[in-house]
Amino acid sequence: MTRPRPRPATTTRPPGRTDPRRPSAAPRTPTRPLRTPPQPPPHPTELFTERLLLVLSGQKPVHWAARHIAHTAFDDLTRLAELTPFNVNNRRPTIHRIGHYEPRPGVYEVFARIGTGPALRALAFRLHLGDDQRWRCTAVEVGAPRP
Numbered sequence: 001m002t003r004p005r006p007r008p009a010t011t012t013r014p015p016g017r018t019d020p021r022r023p024s025a026a027p028r029t030p031t032r033p034l035r036t037p038p039q040p041p042p043h044p045t046e047l048f049t050e051r052l053l054l055v056l057s058g059q060k061p062v063h064w065a066a067r068h069i070a071h072t073a074f075d076d077l078t079r080l081a082e083l084t085p086f087n088v089n090n091r092r093p094t095i096h097r098i099g100h101y102e103p104r105p106g107v108y109e110v111f112a113r114i115g116t117g118p119a120l121r122a123l124a125f126r127l128h129l130g131d132d133q134r135w136r137c138t139a140v141e142v143g144a145p146r147p
Helices: 044-056 061-067 073-083
Strands: 094-104 108-117 121-129 135-142
Touching: 044 061, 044 073, 044 094, 044 108, 044 121, 044 135, 061 073, 061 135, 073 135
Parallel strands: none
Antiparallel strands: 094 108, 108 121, 121 135
C-alpha cells in the first residue's frame, strides 16, 4: 500500500500572476437577488378551461371539479367525461385559443379551441359569479371535431 506524498508547501505565485492578494481576500460585492415582476392572477376563463380540459380528457375524475360546477352542468360534464372527447390516441390536448363574452357583469360565456391530435374541437361553457364571490360553471358543451 502506498501513501500519498505530501504536497510541497509553496509560497510562490502561479506563473504570470502579479497580484499579491489571494483569491479569498478579494472584496465581495453584495449581490441582490433577482426578482421577477409579480404576475397578475390568471383570468377565471383560463382556469376553468384548464379544469374542464383535465376532466374531459380523462386526466382527472369528475368529482375533482364538482365544487366548481353548478346545477345541470355537473350532469352534462359527467355525461361528456364518460366519452372522453379530448382523449385521442392517448395524446394530451392543447389549448389553442380562449375567448369570452360578458353578456352582463358577473357572467362569462367562454369558448375555447382545443387541439386533440390532428383535429380541433370546440369547448364552450358559461361561468357565473356567485354571491360568495366564487366562479361556478353552469353549462358545458363540446363541439364535433374539425379535421
